[in-house]
Amino acid sequence: MHELAPIARTLADYRARRLRFRRYLKRAAVAVILRDSGQGAQVLLALRAHREGDPWSGDMAFPGGRVDAADEASASRAACRETQEEVGLRITREHGIGRLNDRLTLDHRRRAPMVVSPFVYRLEQRITPVLNHEIAATRWLSLAWLNEPVNRQTMRWRVGRASLPMPCYDCGDGQRLWGLTLAMLDELCGLVR
Template identity: 45%
Template sequence: MATKRWVSSLRPKKLPLRRRLTRASVALIYRQAQDGGTELLFIQRARREGDPWSGDMAFPGGRLQPEDATTRAAAERETLEETGVDLIRHGRFRARLSDLVTRHHSRWRPMVVTPYVYEWQGPQSVSLNHEVQRVVWVPLAYLAAEENQSRLPWRTPLGTLNMPCCRYEGYCIWGLSYSMLQELLRLELQHSLDASVI
């Protein structure tokens, strides 16, 4: 999937005021499947009262803490805490994707989320903490297929929005995770096109 050429062509958007806002980061982790394809790791968040994203599909990650030297370090630490997946030992860092803006869970304050892409080369076992209900590996080809794209009604104070999403075996990938996924898929498509003309 990812090559030096694919990584070197990436120019992620970095928000100019990101260092003045609360920071968070996530890890997009892919691996080679037994059928030769590529799979992407998602977590399903544990269901918790008061959490607006309770039960949602997401990528592992969380907020930058004082002990984190960088947002990438935060993504690695949070992934290990949430899933037992050790990206430092068994992950190969591939790329940084574009910053996205969301809000804190409990208040309407902006938070910048930075996604990092890793290739997983370790064991299949996971160790989930209380924040994660399960881990799901989804084929990248399925995520990219147009027939698997859908809409999710999302109620807001201003009315209902039909948000783009991808549904997989009863799961629904939408929101920030869907946006990150789309950037990853665009990069993979461009890499495939570049490779076809070499």
């Protein structure tokens, strides 16, 4: 079982890779929110609402979004702000227990590179999320469940005419966890094994 206290200790010693050129690219940040439960540590995932023009519609993801002027170029501030806007959870840097590696991805709006920075937070109290229009639902997944190889599957991802096999988790009700969010969770689970 994955307990939150040893995860926090591991993250305190972990030196995540920060892409040096990130300040020259568009940036986004996500909040990887953990809590203790009877099944060990759980992570909060948000089901993105179906919206026209949103390339992440229907995906399971972490709360988060673009770093904008209001964040004063601070990715961790952006993660906190976006979390409050999307799921109604007020987190601050004081709730932070670490960060994961920066990820280089594609800004779908401009077809240009973008850096996503994941920050890990600890949620102490039970809070009922209050969702905005960008989020259809939330769910807590056990890190232990994610570490069971039998739960890992493969899906087909269509890119133009190509169909690529991609690792995923079927979370039920047609909800799949895959892509960048899965890569971040794999990094987290790899650290705490």
